[in-house]
Amino acid sequence: MDMRLTGRVAVVTGASKGIGLAVTRALLAEGAKVVAASRTAGPELTALTGPDLVHEAVDLMDPEAPARTVARAVREFGGLDILVNNAGGPPPGVDLPRDSFFDASDEDWRAMFEFNLFSAVRTVRAAIPHMLSGGGGSIVNVSSANARQPSQINVDYGAAKAAMNNLTKALSEEFGPQGIRVNTVSPGPVLTPWWTDPGGVADRLAGRVGTDRTGVLDKLVPETMRLTTGRLADPEEIADVVVLLASPRSASTTGAEFTVDSGFVKAV
Structure with a gap:
């Protein structure tokens, strides 16, 4: 199936490994141009480097990093059509899972929300004006099944991802009429x-x-x-859903959550 992504410009955060690397690889295979954002490139991402891929070395805990990443896409490729907010998980220096709610301090909570929510908020804030000037776009937020299946060993992470789901719905309502679709993919264990x-x-x-x-x-x-x-799940299984949502073939899909969790979440 042709995803109709040839020549489209994408930003993928957390792109050096795991789901982000799989998304980057899948978008390139569909003909997209990608700015891959991560602290370091790593050998697998470096192997993909070519005319359609540039690596932006950024720490998304830095409040200025999201705007720099979006600006790089516009400078290198002339615009922005797709944003994949994939960066997330434990912030640098934090190990999960925890043993208890009491194991996370105020600073741990701040860092978790900074990395898993505020970095996405800032990237969206930088991306939307460029998408609007280009006639629309697609934002895919990578959340987690823990947003809907709470876990006492990952309580701060789950809370941040639940906020990400809420953010997705709010953005889809405001910007859907202006041509920007916003959806969530929620992986389970990958x-x-x-x-x-x-x-x-x-x-x-x-x-x-x-x-x-x-x-x-x-x-x-x-x-x-x-x-x-x-x-x-394999990272490629998450990437396939992300690419479909990024594609114009999903033109009527917005404000939706797609759970790819091996059947982890049992609730209706």
């Missing part, structure tokens, strides 16, 4: 480096329960999270 890297969540959980990384990923997590599919 085989990203946050889980799979040495010392990552899988290793930390393995140390707590007396198993190994493979046992955590293949058995413990699917069983304890009651994943209907019996496995964590």
